[in-house]
Amino acid sequence: MAQTRPYYAEKGLSAAFYDTVTAADRRLEGDLDVYARLAPPGGTILELGVGTGRLAIALAEKGFRVTGVDIAPAMLAQAQAKLAELPSHVAGRIELKRGDMTAIDLGRTFDLVICPYFTLAHVPRGMAWKNTFLTAAKHLKPGGLAAFHLPLAEIMRLPGPDNPEAPVLDEPTPSGGRLQLFVLQREFREEVGRLDQVLEYVELDARGGVLRRSAERLTYYLTDPEPLAAPAGLAVDREPVPLGGVGEIHVFLKA
Template sequence: MAHAEGNQYAGFFAEFYDIIHAGLGDVDGWIEFGHRFGPDILELGVGTGRIAIPLALAGFNVTGVDNSDDMIKRCQMKLSYEDEHTRGRISIVKDDITCFDLNKQFDLIIAPCNVICHLWQPGKLHDTLSCVKEHLKSSGTFILENSLPDIPYMVRTNDIVQVFEFEHPLTGNTIVSRYKTRYDFLNQLKYDWIELEEYDDTGALLRDALCEDTMTYFFPRELRLMLDACGFFILEERGSLLEASPIGPESTEMVFVCRKVL
């Protein structure tokens, strides 16, 4: 199957990102980690600032790296509503997380919300972790958070269109999301097809958008090996961002709290 470099962070999809992620409790977990390991924080894949802005509001200095113009624009728009001190604590850099050079080191670097699943090409995760190591202070901490693959669910939903409805928080319009993933279990790849439609209260279609994207998924063992190969040691493993529980059969997440080998 041909690989697709998707646009799921452009246009309508950038706006939809905040809608679909509204109410997630992970922000509280990142603020807690900020208190433990901050204050200077680098976020990989800052996107719309969903995590970075609350971190800045909590008093941390945040640099965010992202390569999507539309996501960065939304982040800057949201920042415009914050006070001057909060805006001053955030710096947004348009760059590739696999090859950035900020000429600065940080107390805490975070890779949240499955950002590494975009690194499906051979060597890209290694490149990213190498950049992280270069930008981490000798006493700094790197936290990698990713979903655990749910193989039974993946098999059950493979190549099946799923339909979800959301209410636009500003207009009350209905947003219909049609989502289909085809899994290549041999090569550990997933091919996403996503269609968005927005309808007003009369049922009239106002806009739509379509994207296809290629992503990957990871298992705990391979991330442990990759972190070790890239010069990190793991301080703590968690099966939840919000709870200090071990990674186990009932976990839906894997969180690795790491330091670099000196």
């Protein structure tokens, strides 16, 4: 197998085709409405893990002011390019910053902090989770909410596909070709709550020829978030909100 890159790496395809994959993932449907209901109309939102701006742009279109933070330059570059195509009154409600959600300090507070699409699960449970909850609490106004989308344990425990040579995703690309996604490896370690996967992205041209391929390692971590959020002053606000049958949005209140 070719060299395995980290997920969302600069030369990988997971970042380049992030929008293709998320658009095809029907299990994300409804997350925008969940987050929009957690903030006051026209309120301020901090998005940890803004990616290519999928949610930030949609929230700005609803009248919210959004600051998006991401650690991956390849993702932020796409988000910035999208902003340049937006109407000025929408783009003016969005600010993008590169930063690490476990350590960033913007020096201001927001009505709502969101950490969508399993972003928290990308970092090791323990101190990285505690520090992310501290970041959320530090940037929240009193009475503000923080929402974290986490995968379900039973989904993480699922085995890989029976046939690793069959794509788990096959979607058209903006250039007229296709994107195929293969699961080459998948292993869940129960004792540490860690799912390791190697996914291969293959970009095909209009005739089915391979243009690019990239094997990338995607790791998710999972544990009970409540004990790690509590030291930051975040208390559970409600029952987790189910989303798409594969995850839940955990909502916390800053007293």
